[in-house]
Amino acid sequence: MSDTTLTASVPLRWVGPLHITGNVGDIETEVPLATYESPLWPSVGRGAKISRLVGPGIVATLVDERMTRSVLVRAEDAQTAYMAALEVDARLDELREIVRTCGRFVELIGFHHEITAHLLYLRFDFTTGDASGHNMATLAADALLAHILKTIPGISYGSISGNYCTDKKATAVNGILGRGKNVITELTIPRDIVRDNLHTTAAAVAELNVHKNLIGTLLAGGIRSANAHYANMLLGIYLATGQDAANIIEGSQGVTVAEDRDGDLYFSCTLPNLILGTVGNGKGLDFVEENLTRLGCREEREPGENARRLAVITAATVLCGELSLLAAQTNPGELMQAHVRLERDNKTAKIGE
Amino acid sequence: MSDTTLTASVPLRWVGPLHITGNVGDIETEVPLATYESPLWPSVGRGAKISRLVGPGIVATLVDERMTRSVLVRAEDAQTAYMAALEVDARLDELREIVRTCGRFVELIGFHHEITAHLLYLRFDFTTGDASGHNMATLAADALLAHILKTIPGISYGSISGNYCTDKKATAVNGILGRGKNVITELTIPRDIVRDNLHTTAAAVAELNVHKNLIGTLLAGGIRSANAHYANMLLGIYLATGQDAANIIEGSQGVTVAEDRDGDLYFSCTLPNLILGTVGNGKGLDFVEENLTRLGCREEREPGENARRLAVITAATVLCGELSLLAAQTNPGELMQAHVRLERDNKTAKIGE
Amino acid sequence: MSDTTLTASVPLRWVGPLHITGNVGDIETEVPLATYESPLWPSVGRGAKISRLVGPGIVATLVDERMTRSVLVRAEDAQTAYMAALEVDARLDELREIVRTCGRFVELIGFHHEITAHLLYLRFDFTTGDASGHNMATLAADALLAHILKTIPGISYGSISGNYCTDKKATAVNGILGRGKNVITELTIPRDIVRDNLHTTAAAVAELNVHKNLIGTLLAGGIRSANAHYANMLLGIYLATGQDAANIIEGSQGVTVAEDRDGDLYFSCTLPNLILGTVGNGKGLDFVEENLTRLGCREEREPGENARRLAVITAATVLCGELSLLAAQTNPGELMQAHVRLERDNKTAKIGE
């Protein structure tokens, strides 16, 4: 391995500003998107503009946050695995104490288990302050696992990760049990703005959403997902803010809902698995520090507040891009025309999917 | 939107070299990995070293390549949708001609459809030379859709993308019908190298693979996926080579197989959905050009050859990182110790998941 | 094992008649439903009545039919597996001849393969006349497998079934590649019939379908499925007509679409995996013979015609029950009231789910 650290310099632009309200705060900010797909910038920009035109802007509701790690232990048999699971459950207070010794910001807040044959999967939930929490969770899980193996008979080490966490894999468990921030964004757009700024109608967007995102993804064999391209916006903002962008995999699993409300468009993106943070890995780089600062995510606040701010900004950015692409796809040829025009302008050319 | 293009400069190192053989060629090359998670470098490096110690190195078999786009049309009813599907199927030669007008490198090679209620999802398969092919496929699909709507009665425009493609979403259809390069990598490691270089045994890795990757992912509700962290390696090489890294989402769906063969370890990673190219978006940047050149992927070759070379290099890199992490996880505490050591050395600290 | 064959006598009633049109024929028939859940009878009956009130009745479009079996072979390595797959593909004519020797009604019509590591899954598609075709397909696959193993080097027996068929398991492959009959049923119900007979509105049913069947199932982690209770109707008619009712598992994977068309209700059920037949196992029993005869499915017809008739009758029955339950669930308390009333009348009481 070379000792020289080079860089991959991904083009980045600031887009917006977006207007966001909701239970994390009233926010008006531009957002940085790093991407090789430059049409993403005007696409998100179009949504951002609408967020500024509409009363409360994008309303973001953060409904959960946790980081998880599942360890795997092997028992002599199912009965022993079952006894061990009951024992872990009975000792949660004790385990909570052990986790407290692992760091100032990490706390054990939940536990779930599942047994298959003689295998016991123990999934622990933690809060991790402003960090995305991979490392804190692994460190804590390591301590918990060592303690459990030492004090509960009949079981042995299986793995520090049993893939039931689940990290960087698209599964159902994260959405059902929670992992990362769970943020719902909503925007209700008056009929005339839908017509003038999105060149479409609420009915057309609502119908497309059912046919494409809900039924199309279902037929493709999707798992807990119904959207056009959350992944694009997530990648852009994750790279720009020093996140582990491989977490766009679970991040990409979310649900777009669009409703025709008497001609106005109710548009919502639910992102149950937003893994991100404002401290930790990747955050020490100068441009990351600058970007986070400009986003207002490096302020002196209660632990977790900066990360929650980043979460709702990210989720709102996703809504902007999703709205823009869906609106474009209601019109035959629009996507391709945008593509050709942007290609000419930018010498690069992929929009949306 | 700002007019200034900045950059997100993701740290990058060259790792290896890897030794690769198989049906795309005999390759020995270092690989560039751009990541905020620096422990990824020594992790992949460990696998790369083993690839050089073992006879044929990593054997990579490319078994398929195609890019797809599904369009959605709405029919008056199911019977009309069915008639339209039959008609499209009957006219494939005609459609092939239309696609030929869309570009020198794009060719229609397959077609699949599915009907639900009055909705008809038409999924077209293309070869796209050395490009990943998103744009070519969209351009061709746009032309096909226009032609189909003009010449087949009873149907109307639904969407240029019906999410049955499927792009940047984790689904089952890509693996079953194909999308991107489908590459299988294999490495058989003698018992003493397993012991000395991976500090484990073939039996331990094989057992862990069943318990964690196969059963653990299954319990998590995964879809067509059984691996520890393909996403990490894919992200690193995608960023370094100018790929649309949002395609790690389908790329992350693959299957690790590990077998104890009389003490030797047979280790294999199957990546059915590798979306990548050596020309097109993102490839004009200087560092990308340099990286692709150093990888030997900018040579004068038959169209598609450079992209296939990049595909097997990428798949082999995935194997290196997957092998290294799984081996580490067979030993209690090893992951955490590596983490702490690397954290001290690199001031950054996440390995694997 | 006891030598005495007893019976489980499942209560059965004839419901209807239903009126069905479409590409299999114009059919008016009652349908037999065997079930321990007697409220199913009036529930389906309500839908059947509407099918008679509406012009063309339920329009059923059969768009595909095939039975499949996947065999598994183990190759020395991926490259050998790939060569074997190409070889099988090249010899399809030869394989077709072998299948012809396996029976008068079985014919090889398709082939699909997938490789993972050194494992090769070969999925063969057959037409099987009026039989559901499990046995014909297994017999033919056995002959094909023996021939392949004898004539293609480097591969050995893995399994006569590799679970990629897929039989009696809920997966994505059956819907994507086809297995059983694929039938789409549609019924457009005028606004006043929706109001008078279903006590609801098209808008309410359409909205419920999106919220419950599409989004609810998605959140639950469903796979290629969006319906309320196809399984109930399928079980009833499968038991009544001598089918292997374990095939309700893939049968239960289907998609309900409901649309408000200016106050009229467009209602559609797509059942891509209907496994059934009118000859073969279970069909020799007297009551089965009587039921099939009364359904008009034991006539002298071209091979396959009787089974296709049974398929559309089954699919239309599913629509009747699905429509009735969804309509009921739009009204708070209606399901429970029906339940209590029927419980009093029938001394038994479960409706729908």
Add this chain to the structure above:
Amino acid sequence: MSDTTLTASVPLRWVGPLHITGNVGDIETEVPLATYESPLWPSVGRGAKISRLVGPGIVATLVDERMTRSVLVRAEDAQTAYMAALEVDARLDELREIVRTCGRFVELIGFHHEITAHLLYLRFDFTTGDASGHNMATLAADALLAHILKTIPGISYGSISGNYCTDKKATAVNGILGRGKNVITELTIPRDIVRDNLHTTAAAVAELNVHKNLIGTLLAGGIRSANAHYANMLLGIYLATGQDAANIIEGSQGVTVAEDRDGDLYFSCTLPNLILGTVGNGKGLDFVEENLTRLGCREEREPGENARRLAVITAATVLCGELSLLAAQTNPGELMQAHVRLERDNKTAKIGE
């Protein structure tokens, strides 16, 4: 609808006896299987014989039991949905009291919720004594829903079932959060019994299980499932004991684990979603009453004890059939030969899948 209730008389035989131990009791009993697929009888019989040859027999561990119903409410927006969810959670004691008024045997034991856009899915868990509990759960959920709508502002009726329960659909939520009985069965078979009675080896069964049940199902796009044919055994015993056999759909989702332990075969079936009861719908029929009595499931016991007994008997029966089929599939041609022989003997002929 006809007023006459007829019957579908499904052939039934008693198979066994099976020997079962574990945390529900020491049981030796024959089991009744109603099926049109007569080869199922000797197949299960072979497994049953082995259960009698091996020390503790089949060890069954029941690790959970609950019945669930999810209701759907629509909120004005996500924030209101979130407030409502918190409110429901805060009032669980109050809700528990309401459920107590719904019946002697029903008790609220858990609650889970999920929000998407402005939709709130409330999933309630109940114990239901010896009943499978569909009706009790629906009745209780109806009361809870009425109470919630009356006392929590900003929400309105969505559906009495939001498909997040999930009933008779294959999803991930049931396995992760629990629904029905969760039973793990294990049998360790000495090497010579594997050879003499199953005509195979532990290594061959273990390898087949990985290649077919784990990898094959994964490639097929299965969801939380890895087995050959649980559905067949479940259907047989469900019909024989008056269960709602449409619940084989979630029942069919389970995981087979097979390990070669120094030549002995460790074989295990985990069935996380066994929906069944010994009272309620279908149980009033004479033959059902007789069958349940003969199974020892109509004794005077604590509420729930009879149902738990039936659950472990059912799970053990599943193991017998699964073991027998997998063993057969390790040998080329054996399945087909058994088929032909049994066809001749029984004039009917499908075994396993």
